[in-house]
Amino acid sequence: MTGTRSPRRAPVLVHLVRGDDAALVAQAARALVERLVGDVDPSLVVEDRGAGEEIDVAAIVDACTTPPFLVDRRVVVVRDAGRLGAQDAARLAEAIANPLPSVHLVLVAGGGTIPASLVKVVTAVGELVDASAGRGRQRGRWMAEQLRHAPVKLDAPAVRRLEEHLGDDLSRLEGLLESLAAAYGAGAVVNVASLEPFLGEAGAVPPWELTDAIDAGDVPGALRALHRLLAAGRAAPVVVATVHTHFSNMLRLDGADVVSGDDAAALLGARSPFVAKKALDRGRQLGSERVGQAVTLVADADLDVKGRTALPPELVLEVLVARLARLARTRSAGSQPARGGVVPRGTRARR
Numbered sequence: 001m002t003g004t005r006s007p008r009r010a011p012v013l014v015h016l017v018r019g020d021d022a023a024l025v026a027q028a029a030r031a032l033v034e035r036l037v038g039d040v041d042p043s044l045v046v047e048d049r050g051a052g053e054e055i056d057v058a059a060i061v062d063a064c065t066t067p068p069f070l071v072d073r074r075v076v077v078v079r080d081a082g083r084l085g086a087q088d089a090a091r092l093a094e095a096i097a098n099p100l101p102s103v104h105l106v107l108v109a110g111g112g113t114i115p116a117s118l119v120k121v122v123t124a125v126g127e128l129v130d131a132s133a134g135r136g137r138q139r140g141r142w143m144a145e146q147l148r149h150a151p152v153k154l155d156a157p158a159v160r161r162l163e164e165h166l167g168d169d170l171s172r173l174e175g176l177l178e179s180l181a182a183a184y185g186a187g188a189v190v191n192v193a194s195l196e197p198f199l200g201e202a203g204a205v206p207p208w209e210l211t212d213a214i215d216a217g218d219v220p221g222a223l224r225a226l227h228r229l230l231a232a233g234r235a236a237p238v239v240v241a242t243v244h245t246h247f248s249n250m251l252r253l254d255g256a257d258v259v260s261g262d263d264a265a266a267l268l269g270a271r272s273p274f275v276a277k278k279a280l281d282r283g284r285q286l287g288s289e290r291v292g293q294a295v296t297l298v299a300d301a302d303l304d305v306k307g308r309t310a311l312p313p314e315l316v317l318e319v320l321v322a323r324l325a326r327l328a329r330t331r332s333a334g335s336q337p338a339r340g341g342v343v344p345r346g347t348r349a350r351r
Helices: 022-037 059-064 086-096 117-125 136-148 155-168 168-185 194-198 205-213 219-231 234-255 262-267 273-286 288-307 312-330
Strands: 014-018 045-048 073-078 105-110 127-130
Touching: 014 022, 014 073, 022 073, 022 105, 022 127, 022 168, 045 059, 045 117, 045 234, 045 273, 059 073, 059 105, 059 288, 073 262, 086 312, 117 127, 117 205, 136 155, 136 168, 155 194, 168 194, 168 262, 205 219, 205 234, 205 312, 219 234, 219 312, 234 312, 273 288
Parallel strands: 014 105, 014 127, 045 073, 073 105
Antiparallel strands: none
């Protein structure tokens, strides 16, 4: 009995690398180009255009429509492809609609938004390479995939330590793994003790790590997240704005006749029903009075970091974060002072 052979898939010749972190996009583009070049001398194969120079679309179209000379392939890399205008994008889209089998075109996002017409053609005839790490479980899967192909192997405690340390600065992962391989050899198993000397300063954390710790009443955790945000260059007014948005969303939803994340998102004008539902649930757990107290604390801190007091902005934020986390821990609106040590009116101090 003879079987039928499935047709061979045609090679993908057009590639668009995009994501929300410029460093991760650059790393993904480099890995893709290395794969396309293979064991051929890159100087004979790669034409790199766009970075730090005007994008010459005519030259790119010519490179995409002319067979390579002396080698079996050509890899044309267009960096900061978001700088392409609508007319240039349309011209390039027309050229790559029927690509030569010996030419690969790699479009690297950056410099603006890539015209939709060009993305549409790439989607139809090529591949979209998503360099984003994502969030939550998606981020965990991304990290696991990177470590699976890493030149060294990290044991479970080392993986947890690395994830905690890197936080939101995932672009540092590739260089750190290469350093570990250079120090211990390819294929080495790395534990926490071997990893620690290579970590350097802790990376930033996403802003929601701060607000989640505040909501949990975790004062030490909230302060750790705050310090990592500040160490990563997040300005004090920006941190205040993040916390203000968090609690003002609760305030806007307070008393509203909504039950679902979609309804809450519509009321807030937010894109994420998950975030809106989170604000709705958390606001109801806190109660109207404590939500109002939190908004007042944030408003006072906003004035303080902008110069109302002579206190350092970092100290103002530490006090704010600690008070908000304590407020989230209280069981009733009157069981905790609204501002450091001052008992709200109408509440009798315990002796």
